[in-house]
Protein backbone atom coordinates (compact mmCIF):
# COMPACT_ATOMS: atom_id res chain seq x y z
CA UNK A 1 0.00 0.00 0.00
CA UNK A 2 1.22 3.47 -0.87
CA UNK A 3 0.70 5.31 2.41
CA UNK A 4 2.22 8.54 1.03
CA UNK A 5 0.84 8.33 -2.50
CA UNK A 6 -2.81 8.75 -3.38
CA UNK A 7 -5.14 6.03 -2.04
CA UNK A 8 -7.43 6.22 -5.07
CA UNK A 9 -6.71 7.45 -8.59
CA UNK A 10 -9.26 7.82 -11.37
CA UNK A 11 -7.57 8.74 -14.63
CA UNK A 12 -9.81 9.61 -17.57
CA UNK A 13 -12.32 7.10 -16.23
CA UNK A 14 -15.67 6.73 -17.95
CA UNK A 15 -18.79 4.76 -17.06
CA UNK A 16 -21.50 4.13 -19.61
CA UNK A 17 -24.77 2.30 -19.15
CA UNK A 18 -27.23 0.85 -21.66
CA UNK A 19 -24.67 0.45 -24.47
CA UNK A 20 -23.62 4.05 -24.09
CA UNK A 21 -27.13 5.55 -24.05
CA UNK A 22 -26.43 6.79 -20.49
CA UNK A 23 -23.02 8.26 -19.72
CA UNK A 24 -22.68 8.51 -15.93
CA UNK A 25 -19.23 10.09 -16.10
CA UNK A 26 -16.78 10.66 -18.92
CA UNK A 27 -13.00 11.08 -18.74
CA UNK A 28 -13.20 11.82 -15.04
CA UNK A 29 -9.90 12.29 -13.23
CA UNK A 30 -9.53 12.47 -9.47
CA UNK A 31 -6.96 11.64 -6.81
CA UNK A 32 -7.95 10.85 -3.25
CA UNK A 33 -5.06 11.35 -0.87
CA UNK A 34 -4.20 8.79 1.74
CA UNK A 35 -6.08 9.46 5.02
CA UNK A 36 -7.97 12.50 3.73
CA UNK A 37 -11.71 12.99 3.92
CA UNK A 38 -12.82 13.89 0.41
CA UNK A 39 -16.46 14.93 0.18
CA UNK A 40 -18.15 14.75 -3.20
CA UNK A 41 -21.10 16.98 -4.06
CA UNK A 42 -22.88 17.30 -7.36
CA UNK A 43 -26.28 17.63 -8.94
CA UNK A 44 -28.75 14.80 -8.52
CA UNK A 45 -28.13 11.93 -10.91
CA UNK A 46 -24.67 13.13 -11.98
CA UNK A 47 -23.01 9.80 -11.20
CA UNK A 48 -21.75 10.11 -7.60
CA UNK A 49 -23.05 6.72 -6.49
CA UNK A 50 -21.84 5.12 -9.71
CA UNK A 51 -18.35 6.49 -9.12
CA UNK A 52 -18.39 5.12 -5.57
CA UNK A 53 -19.62 1.73 -6.78
CA UNK A 54 -16.77 1.64 -9.31
CA UNK A 55 -14.22 2.40 -6.57
CA UNK A 56 -15.83 -0.33 -4.42
CA UNK A 57 -15.41 -2.77 -7.31
CA UNK A 58 -19.15 -3.43 -7.47
CA UNK A 59 -19.28 -2.38 -11.11
CA UNK A 60 -16.54 -1.88 -13.71
CA UNK A 61 -15.58 1.36 -15.39
CA UNK A 62 -16.12 1.31 -19.15
CA UNK A 63 -12.90 3.09 -20.08
CA UNK A 64 -9.87 4.75 -18.52
CA UNK A 65 -8.07 3.79 -15.34
CA UNK A 66 -9.20 3.37 -11.74
CA UNK A 67 -6.65 2.39 -9.13
CA UNK A 68 -7.00 1.73 -5.40
CA UNK A 69 -3.83 1.34 -3.33
CA UNK A 70 -1.81 1.17 -6.51
CA UNK A 71 -3.79 -1.67 -8.08
CA UNK A 72 -6.38 -1.45 -10.87
CA UNK A 73 -9.84 -2.16 -9.50
CA UNK A 74 -11.08 -5.60 -10.55
CA UNK A 75 -13.78 -6.63 -8.12
CA UNK A 76 -13.90 -5.33 -4.51
CA UNK A 77 -10.39 -4.17 -3.52
CA UNK A 78 -8.87 -5.28 -0.22
CA UNK A 79 -9.23 -2.80 2.58
CA UNK A 80 -12.26 -0.96 1.20
CA UNK A 81 -15.58 -0.82 3.07
CA UNK A 82 -18.81 0.94 2.13
CA UNK A 83 -21.56 2.52 4.23
CA UNK A 84 -24.87 2.94 2.42
CA UNK A 85 -27.66 5.47 2.82
CA UNK A 86 -30.26 2.89 3.79
CA UNK A 87 -28.11 1.13 6.39
CA UNK A 88 -28.26 -2.27 4.68
CA UNK A 89 -28.79 -4.16 7.94
CA UNK A 90 -30.20 -7.68 7.92
CA UNK A 91 -33.49 -7.48 9.87
CA UNK A 92 -33.29 -11.03 11.19
CA UNK A 93 -29.82 -10.56 12.67
CA UNK A 94 -28.98 -8.89 15.96
CA UNK A 95 -26.87 -5.74 16.26
CA UNK A 96 -23.86 -7.88 17.11
CA UNK A 97 -24.35 -10.26 14.18
CA UNK A 98 -24.98 -7.40 11.77
CA UNK A 99 -21.85 -5.64 12.99
CA UNK A 100 -19.89 -8.91 12.67
CA UNK A 101 -21.28 -9.73 9.23
CA UNK A 102 -18.40 -8.50 7.04
CA UNK A 103 -15.79 -10.18 9.23
CA UNK A 104 -17.77 -13.43 9.44
CA UNK A 105 -18.10 -13.48 5.64
CA UNK A 106 -14.33 -13.11 5.40
CA UNK A 107 -13.87 -16.16 7.65
CA UNK A 108 -12.36 -14.21 10.56
CA UNK A 109 -12.01 -16.10 13.84
CA UNK A 110 -14.70 -15.48 16.44
CA UNK A 111 -12.09 -14.16 18.91
CA UNK A 112 -10.98 -11.41 16.53
CA UNK A 113 -14.58 -10.70 15.54
CA UNK A 114 -15.51 -10.26 19.22
CA UNK A 115 -12.56 -7.97 19.86
CA UNK A 116 -13.15 -5.74 16.81
CA UNK A 117 -16.92 -5.62 17.00
CA UNK A 118 -16.96 -4.85 20.71
CA UNK A 119 -14.33 -2.14 20.21
CA UNK A 120 -16.41 -0.34 17.58
CA UNK A 121 -19.75 -0.93 19.29
CA UNK A 122 -18.25 0.80 22.33
CA UNK A 123 -16.91 3.71 20.23
CA UNK A 124 -20.35 4.07 18.63
CA UNK A 125 -22.12 4.06 22.01
CA UNK A 126 -23.88 0.79 21.24
CA UNK A 127 -22.59 -1.34 24.10
CA UNK A 128 -25.62 -2.95 25.73
CA UNK A 129 -27.55 -3.14 22.43
CA UNK A 130 -25.77 -6.22 21.07
CA UNK A 131 -28.85 -8.42 21.26
CA UNK A 132 -31.29 -5.89 19.84
CA UNK A 133 -32.69 -6.26 16.33
CA UNK A 134 -32.62 -3.40 13.80
CA UNK A 135 -36.36 -2.69 14.18
CA UNK A 136 -35.75 -1.98 17.88
CA UNK A 137 -33.29 0.82 17.05
CA UNK A 138 -33.69 4.43 15.94
CA UNK A 139 -32.44 5.37 12.46
CA UNK A 140 -29.34 6.95 13.96
CA UNK A 141 -28.54 3.79 15.91
CA UNK A 142 -29.09 1.65 12.82
CA UNK A 143 -26.60 3.73 10.87
CA UNK A 144 -24.12 3.51 13.76
CA UNK A 145 -24.38 -0.28 13.34
CA UNK A 146 -23.78 0.15 9.59
CA UNK A 147 -20.67 2.16 10.41
CA UNK A 148 -19.47 -0.37 13.00
CA UNK A 149 -19.93 -3.18 10.46
CA UNK A 150 -17.73 -1.30 7.99
CA UNK A 151 -15.09 -0.23 10.53
CA UNK A 152 -14.81 -3.69 12.09
CA UNK A 153 -13.31 -4.99 8.85
CA UNK A 154 -10.40 -2.62 9.52
CA UNK A 155 -10.59 -0.86 6.15
CA UNK A 156 -8.03 1.70 5.07
CA UNK A 157 -10.62 3.24 2.74
CA UNK A 158 -14.17 4.01 3.81
CA UNK A 159 -16.70 4.82 1.10
CA UNK A 160 -19.76 6.66 2.40
CA UNK A 161 -22.78 7.00 0.10
CA UNK A 162 -24.98 9.69 1.66
CA UNK A 163 -24.83 7.80 4.95
CA UNK A 164 -26.77 10.38 6.95
CA UNK A 165 -29.33 11.42 4.31
CA UNK A 166 -32.11 9.21 5.69
CA UNK A 167 -31.79 10.67 9.21
CA UNK A 168 -33.59 13.63 10.75
CA UNK A 169 -31.61 16.88 10.85
CA UNK A 170 -30.73 16.67 14.54
CA UNK A 171 -29.57 13.04 14.43
CA UNK A 172 -27.61 13.83 11.30
CA UNK A 173 -25.64 16.54 13.12
CA UNK A 174 -24.98 14.20 16.03
CA UNK A 175 -23.62 11.53 13.70
CA UNK A 176 -21.49 14.06 11.84
CA UNK A 177 -19.90 15.06 15.14
CA UNK A 178 -19.40 11.43 16.14
CA UNK A 179 -17.76 10.65 12.81
CA UNK A 180 -15.45 13.66 13.16
CA UNK A 181 -14.53 12.60 16.70
CA UNK A 182 -13.73 9.10 15.45
CA UNK A 183 -11.66 10.33 12.52
CA UNK A 184 -9.73 12.64 14.84
CA UNK A 185 -8.33 9.59 16.63
CA UNK A 186 -5.00 8.91 14.88
CA UNK A 187 -5.51 5.14 15.19
CA UNK A 188 -8.93 5.33 13.52
CA UNK A 189 -8.29 7.82 10.74
CA UNK A 190 -9.07 6.43 7.29
CA UNK A 191 -9.11 7.57 3.74
CA UNK A 192 -12.74 8.52 3.29
CA UNK A 193 -14.81 9.35 0.23
CA UNK A 194 -18.06 10.85 1.46
CA UNK A 195 -20.90 11.56 -0.95
CA UNK A 196 -23.46 14.05 0.22
CA UNK A 197 -26.17 16.34 -1.10
CA UNK A 198 -25.58 18.65 1.83
CA UNK A 199 -23.05 21.41 1.13
CA UNK A 200 -22.90 22.15 4.88
CA UNK A 201 -22.07 18.53 5.66
CA UNK A 202 -19.31 18.52 3.04
CA UNK A 203 -17.75 21.68 4.51
CA UNK A 204 -17.97 20.38 8.07
CA UNK A 205 -16.49 16.96 7.39
CA UNK A 206 -14.07 17.36 4.51
CA UNK A 207 -10.40 18.03 4.07
CA UNK A 208 -11.36 18.74 0.47
CA UNK A 209 -14.54 18.88 -1.56
CA UNK A 210 -14.81 17.62 -5.14
CA UNK A 211 -17.65 19.33 -7.00
CA UNK A 212 -19.01 17.18 -9.83
CA UNK A 213 -20.64 18.66 -12.91
CA UNK A 214 -23.95 17.51 -14.36
CA UNK A 215 -23.95 14.31 -16.42
CA UNK A 216 -21.80 13.26 -18.20
CA UNK A 217 -19.98 14.16 -15.03
CA UNK A 218 -16.46 15.33 -14.49
CA UNK A 219 -14.80 16.97 -11.55
CA UNK A 220 -15.63 20.66 -11.97
CA UNK A 221 -13.58 21.88 -9.01
CA UNK A 222 -11.61 20.66 -6.03
CA UNK A 223 -11.81 22.87 -2.97
CA UNK A 224 -9.26 22.73 -0.16
CA UNK A 225 -11.07 23.46 3.08
CA UNK A 226 -9.20 25.81 5.41
CA UNK A 227 -10.46 24.49 8.77
CA UNK A 228 -7.82 21.93 9.74
CA UNK A 229 -7.83 19.46 12.63
CA UNK A 230 -8.95 18.99 15.33
CA UNK A 231 -12.20 20.38 14.01
CA UNK A 232 -14.82 22.06 16.12
CA UNK A 233 -18.15 21.97 14.28
CA UNK A 234 -19.58 25.03 16.03
CA UNK A 235 -16.45 27.05 15.27
CA UNK A 236 -16.58 25.98 11.61
CA UNK A 237 -20.23 27.01 11.31
CA UNK A 238 -19.50 30.39 12.92
CA UNK A 239 -16.46 31.03 10.72
CA UNK A 240 -17.20 33.65 8.01
CA UNK A 241 -15.39 31.41 5.52
CA UNK A 242 -18.12 28.78 6.04
CA UNK A 243 -20.81 31.04 4.55
CA UNK A 244 -18.49 32.11 1.72
CA UNK A 245 -17.67 28.51 0.83
CA UNK A 246 -21.32 27.53 1.04
CA UNK A 247 -22.28 30.29 -1.38
CA UNK A 248 -19.41 29.46 -3.73
CA UNK A 249 -20.38 25.77 -3.95
CA UNK A 250 -24.07 26.56 -4.20
CA UNK A 251 -23.33 28.85 -7.16
CA UNK A 252 -21.35 26.03 -8.78
CA UNK A 253 -24.35 23.71 -8.52
CA UNK A 254 -27.12 26.25 -9.17
CA UNK A 255 -26.94 26.56 -12.99
CA UNK A 256 -26.70 22.79 -13.25
CA UNK A 257 -29.79 22.42 -11.10
CA UNK A 258 -31.66 24.82 -13.36
CA UNK A 259 -30.35 22.95 -16.41
CA UNK A 260 -31.36 19.61 -14.96
CA UNK A 261 -34.86 20.89 -14.21
CA UNK A 262 -35.23 22.18 -17.76
CA UNK A 263 -34.15 18.78 -19.12
CA UNK A 264 -36.60 16.99 -16.82
CA UNK A 265 -39.41 19.30 -17.98
CA UNK A 266 -38.67 18.53 -21.63
CA UNK A 267 -38.33 14.76 -21.06
Ligand SMILES: Nc1ncnc2c1ncn2[C@@H]1O[C@H](COP(=O)(O)OP(=O)(O)OP(=O)(O)O)[C@@H](O)[C@H]1O
Nearest residue numbers: 017018022024042043044045046047048049050051
Ligand atom coordinates in the same frame (compact mmCIF):
# COMPACT_ATOMS: atom_id res chain seq x y z
N1 LIG B 1 -27.48 0.08 -13.54
C1 LIG B 1 -27.79 1.17 -14.27
N2 LIG B 1 -28.29 1.06 -15.52
C2 LIG B 1 -28.57 2.17 -16.26
N3 LIG B 1 -28.40 3.43 -15.81
C3 LIG B 1 -27.93 3.59 -14.57
C4 LIG B 1 -27.60 2.49 -13.73
N4 LIG B 1 -27.13 2.96 -12.53
C5 LIG B 1 -27.18 4.31 -12.64
N5 LIG B 1 -27.64 4.69 -13.83
C6 LIG B 1 -27.81 6.05 -14.32
O1 LIG B 1 -26.57 6.71 -14.20
C7 LIG B 1 -26.77 8.08 -13.81
C8 LIG B 1 -25.99 8.36 -12.54
O2 LIG B 1 -26.65 7.71 -11.44
P1 LIG B 1 -26.09 7.79 -9.95
O3 LIG B 1 -27.03 7.05 -9.08
O4 LIG B 1 -24.67 7.39 -9.95
O5 LIG B 1 -26.17 9.36 -9.68
P2 LIG B 1 -26.06 10.14 -8.30
O6 LIG B 1 -25.27 11.39 -8.59
O7 LIG B 1 -25.54 9.27 -7.22
O8 LIG B 1 -27.58 10.46 -8.03
P3 LIG B 1 -28.32 11.04 -6.73
O9 LIG B 1 -27.64 12.35 -6.44
O10 LIG B 1 -29.72 11.24 -7.17
O11 LIG B 1 -28.15 10.03 -5.66
C9 LIG B 1 -28.27 8.25 -13.66
O12 LIG B 1 -28.76 8.82 -14.86
C10 LIG B 1 -28.79 6.85 -13.46
O13 LIG B 1 -30.11 6.74 -13.92
